[in-house]
Amino acid sequence: MSTILVKNAKMRGSEELCNLFIKDGVFAEIGPGVSPEADEVIDAAGKLVSAPFCDPHLHLDAVLSVGKPRYNMSGTLIEGINIWGERMVGLTKETIKQNARDVIKWEVANGSMFLRTHADATNTSGVVVDALLEVREEMKDLCDLQIVAFPQECIFTFPEAPALMEEAMKKGCDVVGGLPYMEYSPEDGLRDVKFVFDLAEKYGAMIDIHCDENTDDQSRYIEAMTRETLVRGMQGRVTASHTTAMHNYNNDYAFKLMGFLKKAEMNMITNPFANSCLQNRTDGYPRHRGHTRVDELLANGINVCIGSDDIMDPWYPMGKGSPLAGAYLLMNYAQLSGYSQVSQLIDMITCNSAKTMRLEGYGLKVGNPANMIILDAESEFDAIRLQSECLYVIRKGKVISRTEPARRTVVFDGKEEQIDFKLTEKNL
Numbered sequence: 001m002s003t004i005l006v007k008n009a010k011m012r013g014s015e016e017l018c019n020l021f022i023k024d025g026v027f028a029e030i031g032p033g034v035s036p037e038a039d040e041v042i043d044a045a046g047k048l049v050s051a052p053f054c055d056p057h058l059h060l061d062a063v064l065s066v067g068k069p070r071y072n073m074s075g076t077l078i079e080g081i082n083i084w085g086e087r088m089v090g091l092t093k094e095t096i097k098q099n100a101r102d103v104i105k106w107e108v109a110n111g112s113m114f115l116r117t118h119a120d121a122t123n124t125s126g127v128v129v130d131a132l133l134e135v136r137e138e139m140k141d142l143c144d145l146q147i148v149a150f151p152q153e154c155i156f157t158f159p160e161a162p163a164l165m166e167e168a169m170k171k172g173c174d175v176v177g178g179l180p181y182m183e184y185s186p187e188d189g190l191r192d193v194k195f196v197f198d199l200a201e202k203y204g205a206m207i208d209i210h211c212d213e214n215t216d217d218q219s220r221y222i223e224a225m226t227r228e229t230l231v232r233g234m235q236g237r238v239t240a241s242h243t244t245a246m247h248n249y250n251n252d253y254a255f256k257l258m259g260f261l262k263k264a265e266m267n268m269i270t271n272p273f274a275n276s277c278l279q280n281r282t283d284g285y286p287r288h289r290g291h292t293r294v295d296e297l298l299a300n301g302i303n304v305c306i307g308s309d310d311i312m313d314p315w316y317p318m319g320k321g322s323p324l325a326g327a328y329l330l331m332n333y334a335q336l337s338g339y340s341q342v343s344q345l346i347d348m349i350t351c352n353s354a355k356t357m358r359l360e361g362y363g364l365k366v367g368n369p370a371n372m373i374i375l376d377a378e379s380e381f382d383a384i385r386l387q388s389e390c391l392y393v394i395r396k397g398k399v400i401s402r403t404e405p406a407r408r409t410v411v412f413d414g415k416e417e418q419i420d421f422k423l424t425e426k427n428l
């Protein structure tokens, strides 16, 4: 296997430039003076390097389906669910696979190498889970893909659903999902949570539940999740996605909940793209933000990460599979523009997500698999501000993606100028 030397790299949290020597697919040496002979030398020229991004919340079964069979005119979650039901009629495995493969390439080009997707396991044809299991295998040289058996139609709304969920786990899904707040009754919502934990215990799987993705201050399935996690000793293996209702909880209840979440080592995934559009849409004015309490969760030492969720589908018509774009939106939306908070945003698309996904050997450390990215930015601030292109993606010691940064030539008063939107020495 060929060796690579990445030199003059700006590591997160360090001013000094550093070299990374990659041999046999792992980081063999890292340090300022490291400079052995290598088959390939990549000069990072002071650009920011990082462990790859992780995108821990996707719906690859729905991506790129916007407008098919029709557009979401109201922009609501409910109309999106109805359109999804219409789309599923006659949907083929190959269509799902093609769209999923395209978005995986977008994600990798944007620097993501570790992805978690939900797969509609309650679709009676079984075609969705099969499609994404095949994509996981076909795309394994580009990324690690975790698949969640997700009950898009809920677990207790029709008799076959529990067996379909178990079938998905037998086929090879990695994570058990749930949808308690969409069950027909609060009792069924609690049964939904218990079912997910039982199934996860049976298959030794992780848990990632779509939890309280509404704006109802009485939607509190997060409490049931926390209880099950603690009673069953499953700390660290459980993730609550969305939890947008938390925004509207009274502060006394939220304060108590923070302590429980910390004790349960709950992982939280916030999805700023769709949730900024879908939640609290019915408020009138004043209108809440419809987003979980990101700053409070972080301040309480709870693991929070950012997911893309929907990319051009019935629920969200935009998106390009870019974690940096998610970080940029969340910075504004969750008011995380304080100096140290910007660095937290990068954590939320790297190490925090890796923790949620329970990745082993993640990070730029000697002995770890040589997975890394080089961004077209000198700082974390600029990486987010410019939503920088990812110049190199290296996976297990191999360059799997290269991007030439866009060059903008602008003509002012007949004279050409290069504009890259970066600070220079002239900017005092």
Ligand code: FE2
Pocket (backbone or CB within 6 Å): 057, 058, 059, 118, 210, 241, 309
């Ligand atoms: Fe989702």
